Amino acid sequence: MFELDDRLAADTVPIGDLNLCRVLLMNDVRYPWLILVPAKPDLTEVGDLTRDDRIVLMDEMEQASNAIRALYNPIKVNVGALGNVVRQLHVHIIGRTECDPAWPGPVWGHSSAEAYAPDAIAMRVREVRGKLGF
Amino acid sequence: MFELDDRLAADTVPIGDLNLCRVLLMNDVRYPWLILVPAKPDLTEVGDLTRDDRIVLMDEMEQASNAIRALYNPIKVNVGALGNVVRQLHVHIIGRTECDPAWPGPVWGHSSAEAYAPDAIAMRVREVRGKLGF
Numbered sequence: 001m002f003e004l005d006d007r008l009a010a011d012t013v014p015i016g017d018l019n020l021c022r023v024l025l026m027n028d029v030r031y032p033w034l035i036l037v038p039a040k041p042d043l044t045e046v047g048d049l050t051r052d053d054r055i056v057l058m059d060e061m062e063q064a065s066n067a068i069r070a071l072y073n074p075i076k077v078n079v080g081a082l083g084n085v086v087r088q089l090h091v092h093i094i095g096r097t098e099c100d101p102a103w104p105g106p107v108w109g110h111s112s113a114e115a116y117a118p119d120a121i122a123m124r125v126r127e128v129r130g131k132l133g134f
Numbered sequence: 135m136f137e138l139d140d141r142l143a144a145d146t147v148p149i150g151d152l153n154l155c156r157v158l159l160m161n162d163v164r165y166p167w168l169i170l171v172p173a174k175p176d177l178t179e180v181g182d183l184t185r186d187d188r189i190v191l192m193d194e195m196e197q198a199s200n201a202i203r204a205l206y207n208p209i210k211v212n213v214g215a216l217g218n219v220v221r222q223l224h225v226h227i228i229g230r231t232e233c234d235p236a237w238p239g240p241v242w243g244h245s246s247a248e249a250y251a252p253d254a255i256a257m258r259v260r261e262v263r264g265k266l267g268f
Contacts, residue, residue, distance in 0.1 A: 017158070046195070046213060047197070047200065047211075055192065062181050065179070065181055066181065075181055075218075076178075076216070076221075077181075078218065079215045080212070080214035081212070081214070082240060085210070085238050086229060096218055098147065103218065105242065107217060109239035
């Protein structure tokens with residue numbers, strides 16, 4: 001059975017489930033930042049997925065990237081699967097701009113998250129859900 | 135026509151060409167670190183590739199990850215496509231261990247590269263070439 005890692009659950013709010021991945025919104029108002037978690041048990045590396053599931057993951061990463069591009073018009077989308085701290089396989093999709101605090105470095109490890117205000121996170125969740133067709 | 139970005143060329147040594155990607159070894163002795171560059175012009179985002187090419191990229195990322203796992207036995211493989219500094223589409227594949235200087239943070243932006251000694255880089259290129267079947 002798939003169970004979302006506690007740390008991922010604590011740092012994010014749920015957006016919805018695609019065919020393979022649970023889509024999460026990182027609770028950091030400074031970046032439009034989605035996390036895709038393939039909803040199967042015991043995954044750590046992308047290579048733990050079957051090739052068919054890797055292709056679905058690639059498609060869902062594109063869906064998430066396109067949603068971020070359409071909604072927030074970033075200069076660059078950063079994509080990464082690190083997992084040094086949280087081992088459960090998860091893929092970050094982050095819209096970046098020259099005005100964000102970590103630019104042009106990576107967001108990971110840069111500084112602590114700044115949580116959204118309740119209204120703002122509800123609006124962002126709605127926007128992303130709409131764009132992903134939930 | 136595809137032309138490798140000058141900064142990528144300066145920071146790496148070439149390993150060889152897969153069907154889609156040029157494979158480069160990052161000249162940083164502290165990490166087993168490959169960079170895949172899809173050898174087509176005018177690519178910035180993964181989504182600039184056709185879906186067929188994205189699937190080939192996914193397969194070649196797996197080949198590279200498997201080579202790093204087989205040769206260097208990392209705790210975790212980090213995969214990322216950032217491109218905030220070098221815009222030409224490129225994908226990092228990095229073997230990580232608890233003893234590396236950036237652990238558990240990301241390697242990008244952590245500290246300046248430490249170049250290999252000439253003998254050491256020749257050996258590493260040979261190892262990776264062998265494992266990738268060049």
